[in-house]
Amino acid sequence: MRLYLVQHGEAKSENVDPQRSLTDKGMRDVQKVAGFLKALGPAVSEIRHSGKARAAQTAEILAHSFSVGRGVREKAGLAPLDPVEPTAKQLIGMSEDLMLVGHLPFMGHLASYLIAGDESLDAVAFQQGGVVCLESDERSGWRVRWMITPDIL
Numbered sequence: 001m002r003l004y005l006v007q008h009g010e011a012k013s014e015n016v017d018p019q020r021s022l023t024d025k026g027m028r029d030v031q032k033v034a035g036f037l038k039a040l041g042p043a044v045s046e047i048r049h050s051g052k053a054r055a056a057q058t059a060e061i062l063a064h065s066f067s068v069g070r071g072v073r074e075k076a077g078l079a080p081l082d083p084v085e086p087t088a089k090q091l092i093g094m095s096e097d098l099m100l101v102g103h104l105p106f107m108g109h110l111a112s113y114l115i116a117g118d119e120s121l122d123a124v125a126f127q128q129g130g131v132v133c134l135e136s137d138e139r140s141g142w143r144v145r146w147m148i149t150p151d152i153l
Contacts (some may be wrong), residue, residue, distance in 0.1 A: 002145065003091065003114075003133050004044065005107050006033075006062065009129040009150075011054040019053040029129035029150035030058050034065035036148055037131070044068050045096035048075035050103060051059040058129070059101040069096070069120075078102040084110040086121050107132075114142040127151065 009026030011017075022030070044066070049059040051074040063072045077087050080103040087100070087110060100107075107126055108117035114134060116123055124132050130149035136142045 001091075001093055001137075002042070002097040002133055003142075004042065004097070005098060005111055005124075005126075005132045005134065006101040007104060007107050007126040007128055008052075008054040008058040008101060009061075010065065011128075017144075021053045026054070026129065027057070027061065030061045032150050032153045033129055033131055034062050036051065036100055036153055037062065038065040038152060040066075041077045042066055042099075043097055045100060046070045047072045047099040050074070050080075051076075052079070052103070055101045055103065057081065059099075062084040062101070075100075077122045078106060080104065082106055084113045086110035088113055094142050105145060111144075 009022045009030040011020040011026060012023050016018055047059045048062050048131040049055040059072045078100060104126055108122055108124060111132060111153055112123040113119040127149040130147065132147045133145040134142050134146040
């Protein structure tokens with residue numbers, strides 16, 4: 001199974017936009033990453049996002065770039081300060097590839113928890129609009145397969 005962890009693109013400040021939608025730069029960055037993913041052609045069964053405007057917009061931009069089996073949907077438990085264990089437990093036994101679009105510190109905590117069993121390790125340096133691809137198998141657990149950020153592209 002591959003798990004694509006995405007930190008939403010750059011968002012407007014709360015005093016400019018209380019919903020915190022993506023900035024123009026945030027949209028451009030996510031579109032760059034979406035172009036990379038399109039060429040890669042991942043077989044994602046579903047894209048789940050936190051429901052916050054910036055995550056929902058990021059998820060929709062990505063979903064227009066490649067085939068997503070069951071589409072995009074909001075999923076509770078992906079907010080910035082949510083605990084990671086419930087999400088990690090939901091991944092047990094899954095075989096279909098999945099994309100989660102959310103926020104820091106949640107994404108960093110989830111990656112650290114899956115990779116090292118300790119969410120406080122800060123094992124992955126996420127960047128807004130970036131994607132971290134984790135891969136798991138029964139024998140060796142979770143590991144980082146690759147990471148892409150808008151700056152690299």
